[in-house]
Amino acid sequence: xxxxxxxxxxxxxxxxxxCGTVGGELLRQVSxxxxxxxxxxxxxxxxxxxxxxxxxxxxxVQLYLGDMRxxxxxxxxxxxxxxxxxxxxxxxxILCEQSPRDAIQTNILxxxxxxxxxxxxxVERVLFTSSDKAVNPTxxxxxxxxxGERLMTAANAHRQGxxxxxxxxxxxxxxxxxxxxIPLFRRQIAHGGPLTLTDPAMTRFIMTLQGAVxxxxxxxxxxxxGEVFVTKMPxxxxxDLAAVxxxxxAPRYGYKPAEIxxxxxxxxxxxxxxxxLMNDEETRRTVELPAYFVVLPAFKSVYEDIDYxxxxxxxxxxxxxxxxxxxxxxEREALRRYLIDHHLLEDSETCEF
Numbered sequence: 001x002x003x004x005x006x007x008x009x010x011x012x013x014x015x016x017x018x019c020g021t022v023g024g025e026l027l028r029q030v031s032x033x034x035x036x037x038x039x040x041x042x043x044x045x046x047x048x049x050x051x052x053x054x055x056x057x058x059x060x061v062q063l064y065l066g067d068m069r070x071x072x073x074x075x076x077x078x079x080x081x082x083x084x085x086x087x088x089x090x091x092x093x094i095l096c097e098q099s100p101r102d103a104i105q106t107n108i109l110x111x112x113x114x115x116x117x118x119x120x121x122x123v124e125r126v127l128f129t130s131s132d133k134a135v136n137p138t139x140x141x142x143x144x145x146x147x148g149e150r151l152m153t154a155a156n157a158h159r160q161g162x163x164x165x166x167x168x169x170x171x172x173x174x175x176x177x178x179x180x181x182i183p184l185f186r187r188q189i190a191h192g193g194p195l196t197l198t199d200p201a202m203t204r205f206i207m208t209l210q211g212a213v214x215x216x217x218x219x220x221x222x223x224x225x226g227e228v229f230v231t232k233m234p235x236x237x238x239x240d241l242a243a244v245x246x247x248x249x250a251p252r253y254g255y256k257p258a259e260i261x262x263x264x265x266x267x268x269x270x271x272x273x274x275x276x277l278m279n280d281e282e283t284r285r286t287v288e289l290p291a292y293f294v295v296l297p298a299f300k301s302v303y304e305d306i307d308y309x310x311x312x313x314x315x316x317x318x319x320x321x322x323x324x325x326x327x328x329x330x331e332r333e334a335l336r337r338y339l340i341d342h343h344l345l346e347d348s349e350t351c352e353f
Contacts, residue, residue: 007221008033014081015040016114017088018063019047021174022129025213026085027051031061041066041077042088068110074117084126084164085216086114089145093133093270096141107144108151115155118164127220128152128168130228132205135170135276149228156226157301167223169215170230170277172205175344182344185242189249194261198268200239203324204275207233208342215292224306226297230277230322234338235329244336248345274325283318290314293322 013030017023018040027040040063042048048063055061066073068088078084089107090096096103111128118126130149133142149168156166175182188195207215211231219229242262250257267273278286278293287294290312320326330338339345 006033008035008217010034010036011082012037012080013039014078014084016042016066016068016084016086018042019044019051020087021209022171022212022216023085023087024051025209026087026216027055027061029213029217030085031055031058035060037062037080039064039077039081041073043067068113069105071113071116074113075120078117078121078123081121082124083220084114084118084123085129085220086111086126087129087216089129089148091131091141093139093141094268096144097139097270100140103140103144107141108147111148111151115151115166118166119155122162123164125165125220125223126152126167127216127223128166129216130168130170132170132172132275132277135279138272139270153226153228153297153299157297157299158303159225159301160303165223165225167219167226168228169219170228171212171215172207172231172233172275172277174209174212175206175339175342181238181241182245185245186249186345186347189246189255189260190253192253192255192260194263195242195246196263196265197239197242198265198271199273200237200264202238202267202273203235203329204238205233205277205324205327206236206338207231208344210342219292222292222294222310224308224310225301226306227308228295230293230295232291232293235324235327236335237329240329240332240335244332244339245345248336248339274323276321276323278318278322280321283321285316286318287316288314288318293318 008030013035015023015026018027019042031038038061045065048065052063066077090103128148131145134145134149137143137146152166152168185195215229215231246257246260250260278295282295285296289310296308
């Protein structure tokens with residue numbers, strides 16, 4: 001593969017949160033794209049040790065302890081780096097709600113530290129991984145992610161000359177990650193139930209880990225500066241997901257599907273019945289591409305006029321918010337095929353992202 005078709009070739013890349021689901025998959029995929037160097041940092045000492053063992057035969061992969069709250073450490077880590085993929089964050093809603101100071105220090109001040117370090121070291125590009133919960137946030141975690149997006153956009157608005165290009169991506173639910181609903185339902189089915197369902201009317205955008213990482217990797221080089229990239233993705237009803245998983249998995253664990261009780265327990269505090277990846281205000285400044293929506297910055301850059309032009313642009317301005325309640329949900333058989341085709345009903349679990 002030539003450098004023209006492989007923009008990662010010869011690049012020096014920093015991945016934060018490298019022990020997480022997305023960070024680990026980024027490391028796996030980017031390491032196959034002929035980079036000159038990959039530097040991964042994380043504050044999870046145990047996971048970092050085992051990850052280093054996995055890459056002991058890859059001399060261009062270097063993994064170190066590091067924390068987003070330490071700006072000097074980040075400046076040191078970005079010395080000579082071309083591209084920063086920032087996936088480190090505190091992401092559990094309840095834990096961030098209970099410890100808002102920590103969420104602020106990592107998810108907001110940590111992003112500003114990334115910005116400052118990238119500018120100080122003359123990095124080429126920085127991509128921040130955000131969340132659906134940043135759209136009309138109802139909790140501390142979502143609000144901190146929204147602020148992270150705003151910091152990236154603001155940093156790009158003050159970009160001068162050859163300074164870093166800053167942009168963001170928004171994820172839906174990465175199916176199969178530890179702590180997500182699929183491994184939870186699997187464990188409950190394996191124990192004979194009951195399977196706990198928050199609300200049968202709940203809908204969610206769904207994506208695979210590979211799809212999430214593809215969004216990051218493609219967005220890195222599509223970005224002109226300050227945008228938020230959103231992948232188009234299918235919608236699932238949580239009740240259909242529960243039913244399909246019971247039908248598929250109950251016989252594997254020695255039960256008949258009818259023996260697994262589905263118990264409705266109600267929504268968690270701050271949990272929405274639907275998921276939003278783009279709100280109504282953002283629709284008028286959104287560009288549609290075949291596989292993505294690109295939310296353009298609300299404020300113009302101070303020092304340059306950016307021509308937001310992308311391959312295969314379809315239109316600017318979207319008719320309605322990108323909301324799981326407004327999109328057609330997969331029928332059960334289509335959902336079953338999606339889960340099977342992407343190996344999401346297998347027993348292996350990935351780490352929490």
